[in-house]
Amino acid sequence: MTDHSWNRLLREQLDWHWTNQLRGRLDGLTDDEYFREPVDGCWSVRPRGTATAPVQGGSGAVTIDFAYPEPDPAPFTTIAWRLGHVIVGVLAMRNASHFGRAPVDYWSFEYAETASEALAQLDAEYAAWQAGVESLGEGGLARPCGEAEGAYAEHSMAELVAHINRETIHHLAEVCLLRDLYAHTRPEIRQGAS
Numbered sequence: 215m216t217d218h219s220w221n222r223l224l225r226e227q228l229d230w231h232w233t234n235q236l237r238g239r240l241d242g243l244t245d246d247e248y249f250r251e252p253v254d255g256c257w258s259v260r261p262r263g264t265a266t267a268p269v270q271g272g273s274g275a276v277t278i279d280f281a282y283p284e285p286d287p288a289p290f291t292t293i294a295w296r297l298g299h300v301i302v303g304v305l306a307m308r309n310a311s312h313f314g315r316a317p318v319d320y321w322s323f324e325y326a327e328t329a330s331e332a333l334a335q336l337d338a339e340y341a342a343w344q345a346g347v348e349s350l351g352e353g354g355l356a357r358p359c360g361e362a363e364g365a366y367a368e369h370s371m372a373e374l375v376a377h378i379n380r381e382t383i384h385h386l387a388e389v390c391l392l393r394d395l396y397a398h399t400r401p402e403i404r405q406g407a408s
Contacts, residue, residue, distance in 0.1 A: 220372065225348060268281040272321065277325065356370055
């Protein structure tokens, strides 16, 4: 008999992409790639006090660029910014709201100063998210998200899990694409691959 556990299926959906398409492609991420601004006016993660964005979040030596309301079009974002968004806004804040992680938001988080630190943060938040989803079991997927999700408070945890899966896959695929762009626009990298 086939196991029709929705909890297992939701966890495996994200884990399949993480294992087969995303995480391995991030190995070897350099600080140069992490901070690279391929166009002018990028939002990124920057040493405290050097940002020009209207809003900077973060409690450590580096801050992440923001604006409220977000400009239209929004600035292009670096790998550092995209990883910061996934680590904090997609995973850590939800881990805090639903799975017992210490409270965190864009302003209280200590953003990574290096690519390797960011990948360690990503790995930790991903593991906490997957363990948290597993802890919901089948019944927990049906319960409402609650106040932590604002206007979506009455939506089910299953809807939140599906949303977080999409966000994680989407943004990490963007990071992989930016790594491809970096490799294909750097002659010394292209020559090393041949």
